[in-house]
Amino acid sequence: xxxxxxxxxxxxxxxxxxxxxxxxxxxxxxxxxxxxxxxxxxxxxxxxxxxxxxxxxxxxxxxxxxxxxxxxxxxxxxxxxxx
Amino acid sequence: xxxxxxxxxxxxxxxxxxxxxxxxxxxxxxxxxxxxxxxxxxxxxxxxxxxxxxxxxxxxxxxxxxxxxxxxxxxxxxxxxxxxxxxxxxxxxxxxxxxxxxxxxx
Amino acid sequence: xxxxxxxxxxxxxxxxxxxxxxxxxxxxxxxxxxxxxxxxxxxxxxxxxxxxxxxxxxxxxxxxxxxxxxxxxxxxxxxxxxxxxxxxxxxxxxxxxxxxxxxxxxxxxxxxxxxxxxxxxxxxxxxxxxxxxxxxxxxxxxxxxxxxxxxxxxxxxxxxxxxxxxxxxxxxxxxxx
Numbered sequence: 001x002x003x004x005x006x007x008x009x010x011x012x013x014x015x016x017x018x019x020x021x022x023x024x025x026x027x028x029x030x031x032x033x034x035x036x037x038x039x040x041x042x043x044x045x046x047x048x049x050x051x052x053x054x055x056x057x058x059x060x061x062x063x064x065x066x067x068x069x070x071x072x073x074x075x076x077x078x079x080x081x082x083x
Numbered sequence: 084x085x086x087x088x089x090x091x092x093x094x095x096x097x098x099x100x101x102x103x104x105x106x107x108x109x110x111x112x113x114x115x116x117x118x119x120x121x122x123x124x125x126x127x128x129x130x131x132x133x134x135x136x137x138x139x140x141x142x143x144x145x146x147x148x149x150x151x152x153x154x155x156x157x158x159x160x161x162x163x164x165x166x167x168x169x170x171x172x173x174x175x176x177x178x179x180x181x182x183x184x185x186x187x188x189x
Numbered sequence: 190x191x192x193x194x195x196x197x198x199x200x201x202x203x204x205x206x207x208x209x210x211x212x213x214x215x216x217x218x219x220x221x222x223x224x225x226x227x228x229x230x231x232x233x234x235x236x237x238x239x240x241x242x243x244x245x246x247x248x249x250x251x252x253x254x255x256x257x258x259x260x261x262x263x264x265x266x267x268x269x270x271x272x273x274x275x276x277x278x279x280x281x282x283x284x285x286x287x288x289x290x291x292x293x294x295x296x297x298x299x300x301x302x303x304x305x306x307x308x309x310x311x312x313x314x315x316x317x318x319x320x321x322x323x324x325x326x327x328x329x330x331x332x333x334x335x336x337x338x339x340x341x342x343x344x345x346x347x348x349x350x351x352x353x354x355x356x357x358x359x360x361x362x363x364x365x366x
Contacts, residue, residue, distance in 0.1 A: 011099055015106070017109065040102060042130070043098070050150070065160070079175060
């Protein structure tokens, strides 16, 4: 296991407290946790291909990074206006 | 282990530390406004450290450029998503985002 | 309720402004989109093979048409001034300083149980006009001010010419500490 894979595992530990907030907190706090988790997952998806040397899988974090903004805005606008 | 490896390891260690501390911040802070302040280190500072770590480790390559592109989207999205989130939270709470007379410092 | 005063306020009357927009402006905007999308294609494809570049050019052209069409429908275009980039140079230092501030606040909460003195503040900031430049300025102000972790923009008030921000640690409290 190299340092990139180790860093990916370390970052995934950060999902635990965020998961607790998403699971137990009010809806807006859950959205905040969701946004943080999305950013962590983008980094994990960058670190794992780098750690395992798989260039073809670098497109996945790019796609997710674009979707983070779109999905986040859909969530917060829906919560602001309708939910 | 080369100097590059050590520099990349230090940067990755810092990125992991930033993520873990900020995640703890989201968990323990009092309300949604305070919690939101701890998302920025996760969506901005840790990605910057990871991007530099990949650059240090790999130099200029396809992987590095794609990493920077992914993390660039995160950098750009972060502030606007934060603004939209705090605004939505405020509107859900009070019906309007503008300050009332009883708002301000606690 | 809240739409008239957001950073994109003024973008709600697009058709009139679109009619006034010169052809050169539309072509320039399309070209900017094409260059951006083509650059992304080259990064993702990582090949300078002519056939692949031609496919990328075609896809980027279609994407640029779609982006320009959306810009036309919503009346939202972007036009920045070079001088606006100067404050961006201060951003990295500000981000690092604010990160120390928010992590210190977390440390004080965990060790001493002391809640951060957070709250909203009104910062005087001129609303500006409803031109493309004016809307772009507000978008950049909101985005740029929300980059550093200790400060987020809630909105800009058109009537009172203020920007409402939220601080995790208010500046006055920080000075007193």
